[in-house]
Amino acid sequence: MKSNYKLVNNVLGWLAFAVAAITYALTMEPSASLWDCGEFITSANGLQVGHPPGAPLFMIIARFFALFAPDPSYAALMVNLMSALASAFTIMFLFWTITHLAKKLFVKDGEISLANGVAVLGAGMVGALAYTFSDTFWFSAVEGEVYALSSLFTAVVFWAILKWENVADEKYANRWIILIAYLMGLSIGVHLLNLLAIPAIVFVYYFKKHEPTRNGILAALGISLVILGVIMYGIIPGVIKIASWFELAFVNGLGAPFKTGVLVYAISLIALMVWTINYSIKHNKVILNTIVTSFIVIMIGYSSFAMIVIRSSANPPMDENNPDDVFSLLSYLNREQYGDRPLVFGEYYNAPAVDMVETKPVYIQKKDKNGKDKYVIASYKPKYEFDSRFNTIFPRMYSSNAGHVRDYEYWGNVKKNNPIQVGDEVIYKPSFGSNLRFFFSYQFNHMYWRYFMWNFAGRQNDIQNHGGIRHGNWISGIQFLDEMRLGNQDKLYSELKNKKSRNAYFFLPFILGLIGIFFQLNAGKKGKKDFWVVMLLFLLTGLAIVVYLNQYPHQPRERDYAYAGSFYAFAIWIGFGVLGLYNFLKNKMPALASAGLVTLICLIAVPGLMAQQNWDDHDRGGRYATLAYAKNYLNSCDPNAILFTYGDNDTFPLWYAQEVEGIRRDIRIVNISLLAGDWYINQMRRKAYDSELIPMTLTADKVEPGIRDQVPVVERLSKPELLSEMIKFVASDNEATTVETQSGKKLHYFPGRKVYVPVDSSKVVSNGTVQPEDAGLVVDKLEWNIKKSYLYKNDIAVYDIIANNNWERPIYFSVGMGVDSFLGLEKYFQLEGAAYRLVPIETKPQRNELGHVNTELLYDNYMNKFTFGGLKDPDVHVDQFHILTVNIMSFRANYSRLASALNDEGKKDKAIKIMDRCMEELPTSKIPFDNTLIGFIQEYYRAGATDKANVLLSDMAQQSYDKLNYFLSLESQYANAFRAEQEREIRVVQMLLGLADMGEQTKLREDLQLKFEMLFKTFVE
Template sequence: MGFKKLNNILGWVMFIIAAMVYLLTMEREFSFWDTGEYIVSSAKLSVTHAPGAAFFQLVGAVWSGLAFGDGSKYGILINAMSAICSALTILFLFWTITHLARRIIIKDVEEQIVGTNKFIILLSGIVGAAAYMFSDSFWFSAVEGEVYAMASMFTALMLWLACKWENDAGKYRENRWVLLIALLVGLATGVHLMAILVIPALCYIYYFRHYDFTWKSFAIANVITAVIFVFVFKFIFSFSMTMIGKLEVFMVNELDMPFNSGFIVTLLIFAAVFYFGLSYTRKKGHLTANTFILATLFMLVGFSSWLVIPIRANANPHMNLNDPDDAIGLLDYFNREQYGDWPVFTGPLYTAHIDPNGVETNPDGSYKIKDNGPILKKNEKKGVYEEVGRRTSYVYNPEHIGLFARMYNPMPDVISNYKAIMGEPDRYEAYNPVTGEQEIHYIKPSLWQNIQFFLDYQVGYMYLRYLGWNFIGKQNDFEGNLEVTKGNTITGITFIDNWLVGGNQGELPSKFKDNEARNVYFAIPFILGIVGFFFQLKRDPGRNFALISLFLLTGVGIVLYTNVKPFEPRERDYAVVTSFYVFAVWVGLSVLAIYSVLKTKINPKTAAIVASLTLIAPILMGFQNWEDHDRSERRAAHDLAYNYLVNLNPNSILFVYGDNDTYPLWAIQETEQFRDDVKVVNYTLLGSPWNISQAKRKTYNADAIESQMTPEDYKQGVNEGIIVLDTNLMGQIFEYAAENNEGLYQQILPLKQYADNGMTAKEAMDFILEKNNPAKMALINELKMVYSSGIDNVLPTNKIIVPVNKQKVLENGIVNQRYADQIVPNLVIELKNRQIGYKNELFMLDVLANYDWDRSIYFSSGGLYDDVNIFYLNDYLAYEGFIQKLVPIDTGSVSTGETGWVDPLEMYEHIKNYQWSNFNDPNAYFDPTSTNNILTYRNAVTRTARVLIEYGEKDKAKEILDLLEEKIPYRMYPEGISLFSLVPVYQSVGETEFANELQTFLNDRLEEENAYYASLDPYAKSTVYNDIQRNIGQQQYAVAGMIDFYLNAEKDTIKAFEAFKNYYIPIETRLKNMRDRIRTTGFEGLSDADHEQLSTDLSLQRSILPYAMEIDSTYAEQKFNEMVDLINEIDPRNE
């Protein structure tokens, strides 16, 4: 059989194998993060987060049609689309590798390939394509409905077409490949902009095919490549969007034309330019210029898929993020304005945000602000784009602006991470003549420190670590933040891993050692890739350079451009997956490299057999990776969404906060129409006017949220900063006015009643929205003399009262009749911030102002970390597992210190309604994002069981405890604190044997982990500091739980004392043994591991001993004195 036919057949065989692998292992519904959003956008042609994925949506809409209206099938179909796109990527990769291998062996494309050469070329394709097929990051994207699988397919397709184009170089149809590639570049922007990064590689392939290498021609080729890349990336697409936006404003605002005139005029201009350009170049015979113009036209034709975004935004689908329904909105959407800007080569460093002089100031002491132009919004009534604000930025002190600004982010937690990685910045003190005080000033990180951060963290940790995951080996699936125990690259060879990662990798606790995502390849694929790279570099440097350009741009280039900050909320390996594609090409070419070397020394057929051993690499990768890439039995995201919604009262409102408590809920509502009577509102997005508008309209069977605000009240630039004055401040203002300004005092006197007594939420909203209140205007004018920032509005109290309609509360099931006597007449809310600084807070006040208890309001537990997220309603929450319900009962004094009051009988029924994500299936794999929700399941059962026991319902408590263990066995998911809290509950229902078994199991695991941490050297131990403190906290929690159980539930002081000693005595014994050793050998006789164990035990002793005070204060005092003596003798700090 001829090479060409065999090449085609084997390519399709690889496609079939890949398709089977991905279809078998793909998720059956939807995953966490953005997949729920993209599935909805495909099924319903909705608008996703910026910058969108128009072409992905269009193709997804076609695939969704295969569900024939069965919404429950949308998830699996869009996941299958990703699987097929990924399989096509493997197909094109195979053909690309065989093309490159063939070019190394035979320069003439027409020459036939025969014998062993044919076998080796095809084997190269198989090994490289299979290595990528089973690679960690690509497989991850291949089995979920996200854009990265299709984006990879476009990249692979364009690179393969470049190979076809190269074969036809000099033929009449050569430029047809150029035009097809140009069309695909345009279409690819409707999937993900990273596909554009293939352009330089295409340019280099063209150069090395058409020109002989000289340094001069190579330099010119680099300049032309850069120009073409910038032209495509920054001109064709960005300029087109900008031109439409600018012309739209000009036509509408200056020429009184109707909306969308700018788009029509832009289209006419483009049509004229292309018509005359093509006519002229064809007439004059300028073939290259003609092809260039045609290629630009084809890119724009592909890019036109973007038009689906404003078209669908105008249709106002239920998911319409950013609402880019006009030219200006679409431009902001394309430019990702909502995400802000960041420096790439120069800009302010993080010290500008912590140094008193980091921002330049005006003579009056206010910060200098740079005006970056107007913010325009469409005003339908006036028929113009009106200015609603200005785009502004601070003018930073040049002393804090640096070249190659890698450490730039202003967020306090990110600044802490910069310091943790690179050390504290240098500082000095200086006298401030204005305040009369000494101030601490900071010196910006140097250029070398920024380079070091780039090389060590951004490239080393956030790229090379991911490269290692795919071709060397992966430690586990825990998200890594520089710990020696989580998410590192390993080989599986202990002494190498100890050098590579640190710590003792051969002695890892079972929590890490037995992790399903621990995959070791012994670095075999990586070594093969390096061999293939150098082989191609030597034998075919031109095409090698083309691959290098793609490898660097899609790897280090992306890290450089995105300026990755520490530590991201999730691993970002999916963003650099194209560079792994290139590396897989080199893995494939290693087969040819090995064969080429061996055939000069042994028989070619024998050399081919030896080269075939490279198949071990992808086979090993497949076996190692299958378990943790098989999502076929996973239902975590789907069941999480189900559990959020299933128990809510009809026609409820649910406020959610992050990606993983928003997108899954939208997905299950939009695709399965499950509980579409619930109004799910993302609180974070409510900071944007477009989302407030969407919350105020009916969606499916969910009623609109009652609101008295009009779009004029919450549009951008209006009510941005509302000052909140508490009783103290209002008192000071009245006192000052009474003594110094009688006119002001009389003007603001009507506000005194609010300052003294508070306002109802309705009064507060009326006051904020009132335009001509003399008292308010007088107060605002006075405040403007105090506050340097702009003041839009004011609230003369921080005490907000929400009246309760008791009858409706009971009628609508917000509170069960049995708790009617606990219903309060009013909710009293204390606003703790001095400012309502964001629209989401204003909207929450608006909701409460117009709330008459005719529907339930719930909050996702994901927002409880900050009181403002629930508008300071902490004292009026009922705990319902995954969510909290607003109830007119004062629940603030929960004895356990937990948030929310528990109705045990209602929660008992809720828990029985849960779906459990298939956690008890030993063949199902769940990543940490999925297993994080186990804490919520266990907390729900634990808290409910505790209260059921108090109510005398031990049988019901035991029933749900048994259900929990059946559905989430503790040995399969042995994470600590949620299990420690279960131990005393099992004791309470009489399951003493099981409780002791669980306690022993947990103690053994903690001891195992603590022993490992104690064995680490100081640097390695510093990386796991948080885990050490967590373990100490868990042991402390376990002691507190057991003592509380025996003292309060069992009323048994003796058992409480025994429980305490079971924890305390082993620690005390180890410390006394250490003291005896120190007395004999001195501190110098201790090993590093001894020092670390000593430090851990001292921390444990200090944290646990105070609990003895609750049992026997005399004993506690005695042990405390002994501890002081012990510490004085053996604590190294007292040496």
Template sequence: MTIKLFFYLQDEIIMEDKKLNRYIAAFVFIASGLVYYLTMSGTVVFWDVGEFIAASVLLQVPHPPGSPLFILLGRIASMIPYFADVAARVHAISALASALTVMFLYLVSVKVIQKFRGMPVTNLDRFIIYGSSALGALSLAFSGTFWFNATEAEVYGLSILFVAIIMWLAFRWWDVSEEPHNEKYMLLIAYLIGLSVGVHLLAVLAIFPVLMLVYFRRYEFNRKTAIRFSLIALAIFFVIYPGVVQLMPSMLDGEFKGFKSELLPFIPPLLIIAAGYGIYRSKQTGHKMVQVACLAFLFIVLGYTTYILVLMRANVDNLPMNENAPSDMAGLVSYLGREQYGDTPLLKGESWSNEQQTFVTKYFPRRWSPEAMHQPTRENYTSDTDFLLRYQIYHMFVRYVLWNFVGAEGDWQDAGVSLKPTWGIPLLLALFGLYYHFKKDWKIALTFIVMFLIMGVILALYQNQQDPQPRERDYFYVGAYYVLAMWIGIGLVGVIDLLRNKLKKDEKNSNAVVYGVLFLGLIVLPVNYLRINWHERDRSENYIAWDYSYNILQSCEPNGILFTNGDNDTFPLWYLQDVEGVRRDVRIVNLSLVNTSWYIRQLKNSTPHGALKVPISLSDVEISRIQPRVWKPRELDIPVSKELFSKFLMTDQPQQLNDSLVDSTVLREGKITFKLNGVPYQRDVNVLRVQDIMVHNIIMANRWERPIHFAVTCSPDSKIGLDDYLWMQGLTYKLKPFKIGQNQMGIDYKIMEEQLFAENVQPSKEPQRGYLFRNLNNPNVYYDENVQRMIMNYRFNFIRLAEYASRTEKNPEKARSILARMEYLMPLDVNPISDPRLMSYIMNFFIQVNDTLNFEKYAVKLEEIAKKSLDENKIDSQDPFFSYRTLVEIYDARKDYASALEILRRAAAQYPNVPDLMDRIQAYEQKLKEPLTQDTIRNQ
């Protein structure tokens, strides 16, 4: 009777524990989900998000290697009207997935702690285990990178959810591994791994920690079994990747590692049949492991079949987004292999040699990229090993870990680490948690160490990233952050156990330690993370991507052809056209994608949403053969008939143009002439990229029939030398047969004024002038460095317009009103300018137009920057006198001649051999002797 009562009470305790555990798991899910809901972007954002949303809504084909499962889920989400904005509906997938990840991390943490600490017996034990696990999980929830991923429609939130579920299932299997039918958890893991490939490959890496758990649960640890199981784990991984993911589609196309045969397409079906037979045979013979292995293989293949969607949709006519056009098995193989991005050498290839000053073949190449953007940084490193350690491991991984668990120095590209945000407490707790975990349960600890290394360091080495990158890549390593967050929870348990052991005889204080540590943990972990990250991660009122993309499209004339530069001036535009129907008449030509033959063919042959085809004179066969070519700089012509020129004069003449400034070549010879230089490739050798060839071809084939625009974000070399004929019309330059004269501003003043000064603009799907500037003056909305660069393009518009009013129209009052509107829409204190030179230029402009108030806004900030630069002896190598000159300009405008003189004398002491300095010193000494005849500019 006593024994029965004992087991009954024990079962009751376990049931109560399960309920409490589930309640806390639900709380963790709701708390994190609520934060994500409140801070989630309400519409499209920059980078790949616009592409993914547009692909989801219309079931399109995004960039390789694709994410068909994410696209399917996005399609479903887009049809559920729980938000008015379609983009927000797709964002919600990431918010939900991230909140679920936090919940599953909590559940895994509880299981991991219970493995070395045992099931909780008292309420205090429950408080320790569940409280520490919850704090660790919430630390991940509110860390910078994870939170960022949770608020936008990207694949990383969903991919880490697959990892979290797989790890939870692995521990669930551990608990029931001696029970019948326990293999169902492993089969579910296999299916999830297959499904996850349709989102991102991160979850495939979870194979290694899962198999380690199987090994430690089923086998005795020794050198022999460890080596054997490691080889088995590697074999299983390679069966999945590249086996199932890449090689099976390749064989279906009749090719295997360069070997072609008509028999190869039969191998994948035969493998599936063989697996089915293996299941049947092993069931008869009782070989359970063979049965599970065959079933797992089939479940992985079944999950992977989401890629059928890619093949199906790639065959749809006029699909607006059909990247790589993988309409057959050959195309799918190329798509899966990311062939448009080129090969990244891993084990052997060419890499830069400092000694030989050229590329040499070597093992484990690191500095392999020949691209121009990577040339300046090559010799910042003494060797490939130096590059690997300092850039690829520290800068591109360790720095991100420190960002999330110590603190970031700022939001700018390549920002360093700062102790201020968290005092390093999360990282210290995680490291102590690693130590304590290894001490208490080295097998499970080793499993998570391997998981951290594979999803962190090894992943960084595999990617072989080059310096510089177009953006920060912290989002790649959420799997490593997941492990560290779990160790934070274990670290709290370790701290509590350590302190309680020291207070064994003092039960009251021992209990107080538990509550005290967990309360402090609550404050310094999730609460502090919320404090430091909320403003930067709150994107609920951020409309910059929508508005900026809308403004670019509305800068184009009807049926225009728009050349764009990269992700941020392309993907959000695709979203507006595909999802919201804005300016579908404009054909976007992305200058990165136009280097590929499939994209050129689509531009030439497709009519998305009924838009006109892009004029291209090449045949499809010629397009398939197009390659970069060596180029000798030369002058080229674009014909302009007299009829066309007369038409432009009547309908499209820039306001400032007069007959005396018309290029005589156009009138006399019927053409405009420009010099096409190409881009430098090697010493004394230039090349024409495919994009240069296609820009020229499109312009020639167009014959001035449709407007041609270049986004202001296009680099100078992408304009193929046509700068003298590109007139600014806001966020685009329009190609015209009018040459910009030496004394001209090159802007369409009337159009730009209409764009920048329109009031109460309501978005329109049709051509309409008037830009949107929503919330750019709202101090509660955070704009990161990338967005600030976009806002700079607005500022350049206002500055160019003000320059025209001041210099051409001789109207300083008008210039003043233009600059005042700029400051009203995007004030300096809300949207700071990172370039002091530009700040100085704008400040001096305010001086010219006598705008005292705005002058002082800039002067105060510039004065602080310049003084700090001089005090810290930070001299600009390009302009060593910048700080001195800026301070003198500020003090001169204020009529503070004494301060100006002090700065000049300081400069003369440092640069005694500059004769102009002595002249200026004497001039200011003379000014000080003269009585002031007017108030200082500060008091006007």
């Protein structure tokens, strides 16, 4: 077997690659996906600057792939293909990693028998393909995100240390160490997760070079953590931090131009490295040479971040945080905009703040009075200090957000039994036991173990879980075991039972992995050493990340992608499970037959089953929903509009549509959350493509870091004041425009709560802000009350844009934003599709419906302009986040609202057409039933489409029946959790019965009433 083993091993590794590559190519998304994908693809396609800490190497490689797009609409496809190929290469290296580790256990005198060789290669294929079809890895493999490329780096460096192990005693073996260091440096430009492989790599080195002892193992562990710490907290920020010292010394101290200090520092660092290399060679210092060479290649890899500074200096349209100098780059790398979280020692969530102190300075570039370059301290980073009595080691419950606090108390089972007097108030400090309970119940079990079991036992569905038994749990497919944790599964209603994302593996991958763990652990000295290497990789990419992330509850999305490295390690053990079964069977039947039989059975039972279960909900083929969502937003706006958005999914798809595909570049997208940064406000003052700059009263020096970050609203004016005058007051540097806080800090303040914006009625009609038929509804001014106690920099910036616009450009707010982001302006909104337009027509909100409706305008947008990216196609999978995130339910509600308005105007044919259009594009077979459909039933009856109303009413009644049947079937410990929802469904039934009356459908009403009465009677009996 020896002569053929290497060839067969290489061929099968490439076969694993081919299987994975074909799988991912067939199932990848053809356009941009949700979350950060739109931003990453945009930054890559135009070499622009994304969110901190950046991913410049990803950007460069993705740009290379995007070059092969035949036109801009294929750029996302090519970046997604990059992820698919990177993931396929990851599978190939996983195969070779498993076979390398497995072969060591079966080689005797340099030979491996045919049967053992088949078992080893079978183990590699089963483990690699199990990871190929695993839930988490497959998800990241088919979209343009950093995690696929990051996984490849982890796979390659782990494989590379095993290659070093083969030649460790040969000349030039250390070149593998240098390669690993270079790959580590490169990986920093993708994602830092790859660095967590360092301890496992160190232990491979230790076990190869030394006989293991207790002290030696502890020393190796310590050294590995030191190396990890040096790279993460030394090299990555440290090199840039030292550069900032040089820059400050040369520019501020010696009067040199900007970037002189950085240049001198770079030359000095290069000279020092060259001298050290020469010294190590001349004096035969092998270890020193290896260390310095490793540092150099890490720096070469890390130098990809020069792309961030270079591109930021060019001021591209997307330039997040504007890291064009060494100080802003350091802040960018440290992700300072996201704040800090305590890890080793810190405060509990209800710790009273006793002071706010100023920490490190924030430098900005300016010219002094002589015109020389100068770095000036704009402000100091503020930091709260808390009552020390509320501090704890290993703080897990730290966020003071009200929603997070409720969840802390739920997951941690916090008891109010530790009172501490704070002034006149008694505050109950959580116990350390509750702190640990939250860690184990939420951070470990809910946010890691649940994900682990998704991948190796089964997944209930793709609805995000914040607690409870219906959504996002792991399942096995073994009914009685699932029912012990999740209640009655027989009565589960069709919406959940038939979800494509309901996947069950019957514990088979998990069991095979456990067999692999026990086999490797008991496979002699070699096996035990390698077991601890894999275990280190498993723990440091799993539990260690849990500890490091210290996640607060109610995360905005599931975070399983963060633990893919841990699942990679478990896939190695799945491969070893094949060897465990082979080892058991070979004593009971011929060894070769045993190897072939075990491999075949395991291939079918584990990766085969996982592929069969996961394919339908991981196949994104034909889905253009994210792009359609962006187009709908942009096409809702008139030319040259200003569109306010808020979160990532509200903004990134629009950036992609504009920047990559060139769609509606006349619109200026303004992300309100980013307006808190002076860099973003200043970018709004520049023209971008076909969009003109946005005039503002607040000049650059008025919004520098630390200035007007928080503006208290002080009621010193009793009558409404012109908004532009209020902005000028806030912009003034006069001492009289500030108030002193309790801490003695002076803040600019907003001098009243009542403000207005004047309206030129003829202008707003002539420029299309108001439709001619609505001219009689125009008010002479927009007047509103500011309800907030404080206005933040982004609030002031929004008001400044509105005050200076003078009705020149259309202004829109995304329908996906929270009401607080509307800043009191919502009564002057007009619904125009996926966005509200600011118009001088006052409309009182009704039934949570905002804005005036012009039926002709809205009908044209919904009927002729809006698309939904193939969601109606039976072969296109619609996952839960598309249902929630692209505002499908909001669209449904607004279609219903438009139909109601059309019926009010007597336009019944149009009402029916618009509802039919919605039901065609967003069918109930793909998009779940919800209460917005009650409006459809009512409007169908009003429009005279009785048959359509009856069908929809009956279908919706059946959904309510199935849900109530499920709720009533649950045992009391589960049923109580659904009491409120059960009552809600009963109210839905009552509304449906009322609608049947309204439509004069007596027979339908009687049938429904009898059906529900029998349901409740059955359970009463």
